[in-house]
């Protein structure tokens with residue numbers, strides 16, 4: 227299946243690219259929330275990125291139990 231995650235993870239298909247919850251967004255720095263598009267999160271690898279520019283900001287709740295926000 228085609229993957230669209232900008233982190234190029236093996237499971238980053240379109241249906242795993244989700245809008246972030248308000249709780250998640252509140253943890254991000256201001257300049258990420260005011261990016262070009264809405265921040266999206268790949269639910270497979272945790273990659274957080276701008277939905278328009280595809281610029282990667284970091285990861286949120288990535289696999290292997292590293293919870294929370296991890297700036298790139």
Ligand SMILES: [Zn+2]
Pocket residue numbers: 231232233234235237238268269270271272273
């Ligand atoms: Zn991914």
